[in-house]
Amino acid sequence: MQRCLPLAFTLAVFSVYLLTTTPVVYLGDSGEFTAAAFSLGIPHNSGYPLYSLIGKIFCMIPMGNVGFRMNLMSAFFCSLTVLLIYHVILKATHSAVCAVSAAGYLAFTPLFWSQTVSAEVYPLHMFFVALIISLLWQWDQSRSFHHLLLLVFVTGVSFGNHMQTIMLAVPVLYFIISGDKKAIFTWRHFAAITFFFILPLTLYFYLPIRTQAGTAIHWGDPDNLERFLSHVTASAHRGSYVLSAHGSQYVERFTEALKLIAHQYGVLLLISIWGWVRLRSVRWKILLAGIIVFDLIYTVFLNIISFEITPFTLPSSVVLSILLGIGLNDMLGWVKKEKRVGLKVKGAFLTGLCAIPVIGLITNFSYCDQSRNYTAYEHAVNILRTTPSDSALFLDGDNNVFPVAYGRLVEGMGEGVALFDRHNVIFQWRLETSPIVFVGTWDEFQSDIIRRVIDAKVKQGVYFAVFNPSTLLVPEGYRTIPYGMLRKVVPKNPSPGDSKDIWRYYCEESFHDNFNRDYMNREVTSHYFFRKGEGLWLSGKRRTGMRFLTLASQIGYNDTSIHSDLGVFFTEQGLFEHARKELEKALNYYDDLSGIHNNWGYYHHKRGDYDKAIASFKEAIKLSPKNHSYYNNLGFTLFRAGRKGEAAAAFSKSLLIRDNQPQIRKFLQDKKLRLFS
Numbered sequence: 001m002q003r004c005l006p007l008a009f010t011l012a013v014f015s016v017y018l019l020t021t022t023p024v025v026y027l028g029d030s031g032e033f034t035a036a037a038f039s040l041g042i043p044h045n046s047g048y049p050l051y052s053l054i055g056k057i058f059c060m061i062p063m064g065n066v067g068f069r070m071n072l073m074s075a076f077f078c079s080l081t082v083l084l085i086y087h088v089i090l091k092a093t094h095s096a097v098c099a100v101s102a103a104g105y106l107a108f109t110p111l112f113w114s115q116t117v118s119a120e121v122y123p124l125h126m127f128f129v130a131l132i133i134s135l136l137w138q139w140d141q142s143r144s145f146h147h148l149l150l151l152v153f154v155t156g157v158s159f160g161n162h163m164q165t166i167m168l169a170v171p172v173l174y175f176i177i178s179g180d181k182k183a184i185f186t187w188r189h190f191a192a193i194t195f196f197f198i199l200p201l202t203l204y205f206y207l208p209i210r211t212q213a214g215t216a217i218h219w220g221d222p223d224n225l226e227r228f229l230s231h232v233t234a235s236a237h238r239g240s241y242v243l244s245a246h247g248s249q250y251v252e253r254f255t256e257a258l259k260l261i262a263h264q265y266g267v268l269l270l271i272s273i274w275g276w277v278r279l280r281s282v283r284w285k286i287l288l289a290g291i292i293v294f295d296l297i298y299t300v301f302l303n304i305i306s307f308e309i310t311p312f313t314l315p316s317s318v319v320l321s322i323l324l325g326i327g328l329n330d331m332l333g334w335v336k337k338e339k340r341v342g343l344k345v346k347g348a349f350l351t352g353l354c355a356i357p358v359i360g361l362i363t364n365f366s367y368c369d370q371s372r373n374y375t376a377y378e379h380a381v382n383i384l385r386t387t388p389s390d391s392a393l394f395l396d397g398d399n400n401v402f403p404v405a406y407g408r409l410v411e412g413m414g415e416g417v418a419l420f421d422r423h424n425v426i427f428q429w430r431l432e433t434s435p436i437v438f439v440g441t442w443d444e445f446q447s448d449i450i451r452r453v454i455d456a457k458v459k460q461g462v463y464f465a466v467f468n469p470s471t472l473l474v475p476e477g478y479r480t481i482p483y484g485m486l487r488k489v490v491p492k493n494p495s496p497g498d499s500k501d502i503w504r505y506y507c508e509e510s511f512h513d514n515f516n517r518d519y520m521n522r523e524v525t526s527h528y529f530f531r532k533g534e535g536l537w538l539s540g541k542r543r544t545g546m547r548f549l550t551l552a553s554q555i556g557y558n559d560t561s562i563h564s565d566l567g568v569f570f571t572e573q574g575l576f577e578h579a580r581k582e583l584e585k586a587l588n589y590y591d592d593l594s595g596i597h598n599n600w601g602y603y604h605h606k607r608g609d610y611d612k613a614i615a616s617f618k619e620a621i622k623l624s625p626k627n628h629s630y631y632n633n634l635g636f637t638l639f640r641a642g643r644k645g646e647a648a649a650a651f652s653k654s655l656l657i658r659d660n661q662p663q664i665r666k667f668l669q670d671k672k673l674r675l676f677s
Helices: 004-020 030-038 049-059 066-093 096-107 110-114 122-142 145-159 163-179 187-212 225-233 235-241 247-265 268-278 282-301 314-337 343-368 375-386 398-409 442-457 519-538 542-555 560-572 576-588 593-607 610-623 628-640 644-657 662-670
Strands: 392-395 418-421 462-465 478-483 486-491
Touching: 004 066, 004 096, 004 343, 030 049, 030 066, 030 375, 030 398, 049 066, 049 122, 049 187, 066 096, 066 122, 066 314, 096 110, 096 314, 096 343, 110 247, 110 314, 110 343, 122 145, 122 163, 122 282, 122 314, 145 163, 145 187, 163 282, 163 314, 187 225, 225 235, 247 268, 247 282, 247 314, 268 282, 268 314, 282 314, 314 343, 375 392, 375 398, 375 519, 392 398, 392 442, 398 418, 398 519, 418 442, 442 462, 478 519, 519 542, 519 560, 542 560, 560 576, 560 593, 576 593, 593 610, 593 628, 610 628, 628 644, 644 662
Parallel strands: 392 418, 392 462
Antiparallel strands: 462 486, 478 486
């Protein structure tokens, strides 16, 4: 029975994961990682070569679709992580009951469980964190140099999946050096350790090899030393991610991280803390506390991504589950030894221990169940059903680009459509007139590419899949109109045509289902209903349209972009009370306060309250002084208010930021406004 327990326990956990995993590709990075593994490509930095190679093996499993197979990989490695944690607790406590209770509770915490339902790199990373802790235990018991070399090799391999392993360096090195200095600081040992650490890092040769082979996804083109180092070290993001916030933001983020940990463990967190206190080894106390501390440093100071998008504090959860097992064992030992505790109470305590993972399973099942979630797949299908063959489609935003990447590269959807990734990373720009020689800024280059594509393809159809249409760089003589869930480019003068039948061809089963939606699913779903409500409203079906617009606001309750879009739309339609409510909601959840003030400026401008509009636009400029469109909006409002000199000054500043604005220059010429030097 004792021998079969780990296998039975792991299979039970894995079975639950299978019941709740997403049946197709998921949103976020899932589509990118799946397409990269399928094509042996290169996803975003740091490239994740180990993940792509293992993922390719899972892609070949003859079960379900490719998206499901990659989700299966996440469930598999999370199950192995739970098994490893079970064994660590068992070795530390010699109690199978405590090992099952604590490891099982980890398995069904919302944060950990949520990583089992989609293709992501974090399940494999958690597997390596648990494996490293397990190998440290083995080495600490044996002090065998061969065990240490295995630990070093596994650590090097783990870097092939996620660079966050570097955050384990300080506590792990302390643990090894404090246990046996000679294990590292003899030249033979040091040479062997260096060799076994560097050897698995050769996995990163995968990046230039696959780039040269012409793989479908080759993010960053890391086939020379400069681009290779840039991609592996994520240098393009370090400036905006690392130590880029203010003091108050760090305090807020630290508080949010602690709340997230407390939410996962609740009152059991106290037992985990007690388990740490009861640890006999000071070295193990420092190691486990160090993993949590450096995990918090990574979460708070080295990242700015929302907690709703990235699953931070997972290593802390793994450590806390080990401490939970130790704390439960200490309590169990006390209950067994205490003579004043009756047999019934002891039996009830044991039953309570066994119930801990069951309670987590029951409590969090509906929250983590994504077995009916087809949102990403339906989103990709709908985008490509909107675009006819031989048309061009510009994609922006991860939740547009990555599902379409999966649809095109894995399932061959929309092969007649020319795809352009606005950030030029997956569907890179290839034109018939290439190579292109261009001198100017990135925005000017992007505008030039879009102009060339529109000029060449406008008759066949040019479309944009974006969440924020206000960012579109459409050349003079063209405009965009709502076209189903996309925006279509049309000449300025001709009528837009009719798109009322497009919605009939869309898949929307998941959009109406009542499964729990994370932030990314709420973003896609709310924008879908916003576009549908917008189309119905503009076609005259205002009551039905308003119903979908209201639904969009409810689903995207904490999404500042959907509230901003609704606020702008209602403003354009003269529904100022509705617009005010949406813009106030946007203020509660803002990620770009300058954009919110800009939208308030538009709201006041349309109402004719030019003084408030001017104040709002100036506030937007104060927060984002390099945004030329804010100066333009201020200029138009100043002109309407009769303050022509100030308007000319605002337009002049806009042109200093971005010179290529023929429409603004024409306006200045028509209104006889003189530019300021």
